[in-house]
Amino acid sequence: MLRAVRPFVLVASLSALVSPPGARAAGITEVADAAEEDNPIDIAADVSFDILRHTGVITRENTQPAPEDPDGAPRTANVKELAYERLRYRLKPRLEVGVFRDLSLFTEWPVILWDAQTTQFTDGTTSANSTLTRDLAPNASPTVDDWPQVEGAGNNRPEIQEGTGVDTAFGFPKNGYNNWRVGADGTWAGYRRGLDNPTFGLRWSPTSNHRDETKPTITLQADYTAPFFDFMDPTTDALEDPASPGPVANGLHRFHFSVAMSKRVLLLDPYFLVEYTIPFTGGRDQHLLGMFPRQNGAFIAGLEIVPYEDRQRQQKVAFEVQAMARYFSEGRDYSEVSDLFREQTYTDQFLRTGGEIGFVYSALRIVSIDLRGVLNYDTEHFLTIEDFGRDLDDANDKVDLRDPAERNVYFNPALDTVGRRLRIEQSLLMGFQARVSLTF
Numbered sequence: 001m002l003r004a005v006r007p008f009v010l011v012a013s014l015s016a017l018v019s020p021p022g023a024r025a026a027g028i029t030e031v032a033d034a035a036e037e038d039n040p041i042d043i044a045a046d047v048s049f050d051i052l053r054h055t056g057v058i059t060r061e062n063t064q065p066a067p068e069d070p071d072g073a074p075r076t077a078n079v080k081e082l083a084y085e086r087l088r089y090r091l092k093p094r095l096e097v098g099v100f101r102d103l104s105l106f107t108e109w110p111v112i113l114w115d116a117q118t119t120q121f122t123d124g125t126t127s128a129n130s131t132l133t134r135d136l137a138p139n140a141s142p143t144v145d146d147w148p149q150v151e152g153a154g155n156n157r158p159e160i161q162e163g164t165g166v167d168t169a170f171g172f173p174k175n176g177y178n179n180w181r182v183g184a185d186g187t188w189a190g191y192r193r194g195l196d197n198p199t200f201g202l203r204w205s206p207t208s209n210h211r212d213e214t215k216p217t218i219t220l221q222a223d224y225t226a227p228f229f230d231f232m233d234p235t236t237d238a239l240e241d242p243a244s245p246g247p248v249a250n251g252l253h254r255f256h257f258s259v260a261m262s263k264r265v266l267l268l269d270p271y272f273l274v275e276y277t278i279p280f281t282g283g284r285d286q287h288l289l290g291m292f293p294r295q296n297g298a299f300i301a302g303l304e305i306v307p308y309e310d311r312q313r314q315q316k317v318a319f320e321v322q323a324m325a326r327y328f329s330e331g332r333d334y335s336e337v338s339d340l341f342r343e344q345t346y347t348d349q350f351l352r353t354g355g356e357i358g359f360v361y362s363a364l365r366i367v368s369i370d371l372r373g374v375l376n377y378d379t380e381h382f383l384t385i386e387d388f389g390r391d392l393d394d395a396n397d398k399v400d401l402r403d404p405a406e407r408n409v410y411f412n413p414a415l416d417t418v419g420r421r422l423r424i425e426q427s428l429l430m431g432f433q434a435r436v437s438l439t440f
Helices: 007-018 133-135
Strands: 043-064 075-100 103-108 111-123 188-195 199-207 217-225 252-261 268-280 296-310 315-330 331-333 345-347 350-363 367-378 424-439
Touching: 043 111, 043 133, 043 367, 075 424, 217 268
Parallel strands: none
Antiparallel strands: 043 075, 043 424, 075 103, 075 111, 103 199, 111 188, 199 217, 217 252, 252 268, 268 296, 296 315, 315 350, 331 345, 350 367, 367 424
8 A cells, every 4th residue: 555745855855856965067157166164265266178170261352254154254252271270288277266156256267288280282283273262472472452562561560661571562461461371282381289268257146056056157257368478470480390389379468258157957957158358458568569458258058967966075076068159249350361361461351160978976075076068060150341541531532552641551462452362161170188186
């Protein structure tokens, strides 16, 4: 004969299933603690190692007849030029120290162990039909009507007046407009390595699912990245010798803000995060001349699945799936072709989407191992869209290209003119990350 279950026992059992006592928040919302009766301070030290492989196809606008009508009117087409690949190995130590209940300070300091970029002609492209080979120095640089073709061209900036390129058409930065690193056969390889800029930040959870099972864990984060090291300069860096790679920092100040929330339900711990990054330039010698950095913001949603957890032994096994969408604004900074064409470029806005799959194992709440794979895709976008210039309040309503006050000194007629602009297509980013954490 079955015995009736007492109502209060049933309620207690369901409560334990919905939010197990002592369950930790999803990793994305965890914060180092302090000022607890049995735990005066938490110190979390971890180190992560990640590999990133970025591939894409660099195309260029070209005015040509339609393939099906060779004698017809020309039209602008995107022709495939280069297969692009970047391979980066990074080590990132991180230290987080609890300063009060659910409040912590942290710092992280990335080290780029190796960062290599390579290009080669895509299938079907050769030196005979490549528009880049056609326009590459010492061939004459393509220009536009009324664009000055003398050194400096009346610009009032010394770094633009003093040309050092191999062509007679000079602009920013002291290079011929077509003084590119790309070889006549499309091949090129460049290497970077070194210390990246450190980040310092604050994390705070105003509510915690660990302390109150009826509430979610909400975590706020604000951090700042300081430009400590020599910045990348694609205009002058020597990159071809792997024994002497160039620097990796970007010379920018960066403010980053995020809010994340998670709530444990049974074996599931869903979470989401919203973040935004605002970079800006500092002093004259801290960044490349003319830099106008891109802002970016992201929405991340994920689910942590916990098939095994032993609260007494403080052990946990979890699997994680995550989806992400990140928006990049337009701006003039480092792009996929900056090193190749010896200049920062003004790129169009684009969206990066993708996801992650991860595995987490925690033992005694002291040691945690995190393994994950990443796959992202960038929407097709232009890499060179610099404007001609800006019309001032004068007698006409157009940009006077012979007027240094109206002409945009960063405009490169060989790359930014409509009909010669560069795009990136089929842009995929694949990665793997391994992280080991110790909490004391």
